[in-house]
Amino acid sequence: MNRTKPTSRRIPLSRRSHITGLQPLATGIAEHESALERDFVTLTSFVNAEAVIIAQPLTLTFRRDGRASRYTPDFLVRSGDLSDLVEVKYQADLEANAERLRPGFDAAHAWAIENRASFRVATEAEIRGPMLLNAKRLLPLRALPVDHQLAVRVMTAVGSLSEPSLGRVVATLSTNRSTTLSTVWRLIARGELHVDLNSPITLQTRLGLP
Numbered sequence: 001m002n003r004t005k006p007t008s009r010r011i012p013l014s015r016r017s018h019i020t021g022l023q024p025l026a027t028g029i030a031e032h033e034s035a036l037e038r039d040f041v042t043l044t045s046f047v048n049a050e051a052v053i054i055a056q057p058l059t060l061t062f063r064r065d066g067r068a069s070r071y072t073p074d075f076l077v078r079s080g081d082l083s084d085l086v087e088v089k090y091q092a093d094l095e096a097n098a099e100r101l102r103p104g105f106d107a108a109h110a111w112a113i114e115n116r117a118s119f120r121v122a123t124e125a126e127i128r129g130p131m132l133l134n135a136k137r138l139l140p141l142r143a144l145p146v147d148h149q150l151a152v153r154v155m156t157a158v159g160s161l162s163e164p165s166l167g168r169v170v171a172t173l174s175t176n177r178s179t180t181l182s183t184v185w186r187l188i189a190r191g192e193l194h195v196d197l198n199s200p201i202t203l204q205t206r207l208g209l210p
Contacts, residue, residue: 071104167203
């Protein structure tokens with residue numbers, strides 16, 4: 001049987017080829033020790049602002065070739081009743097070390113089943129892309145204030161135009177183009193205007209009401 005205990009491993013202040021740091025989130029602070037882990041935290045917090053992201057949440061102990069081994073997953077993501085144990089790996093590392101990593105991943109799968117959770121490995125293929133680029137641009141805008149009257153005018157325009165692209169909405173209300181544009185971006189960041197976040201946001205991007 002796999003045994004678990006809270007991990008005592010501290011993320012090092014620096015390590016060659018690693019990027020260590022902290023990300024303040026609405027639900028707490030998440031640590032990371034690589035650029036890919038940083039991007040995973042950014043993307044996860046953007047997709048679900050209520051998610052609690054815990055770095056190196058537990059250490060699994062298991063037997064491998066008759067010897068005790070340990071494995072510490074990178075993150076535990078909790079949202080409501082859902083728990084997602086996640087290992088973040090570059091695809092090349094995953095392929096090069098598949099045999100060495102498999103027993104630890106098997107232990108993580110077993111832990112997830114026992115604890116009504118899930119386990120997955122996230123690579124740059126699913127972390128990095130237009131959604132991440134949009135997250136990096138929009139996350140800092142979520143907490144910024146919005147002019148209520150202008151926001152109402154923007155959303156009214158979106159609801160009334162036959163093809164409400166970002167550029168067309170701004171042009172329709174453009175008494176002050178920069179202010180209107182910043183308001184549209186902030187409404188998108190808050191989720192009060194809908195766009196396809198899996199594509200780059202441009203003046204041609206279609207806007208919708210959620």
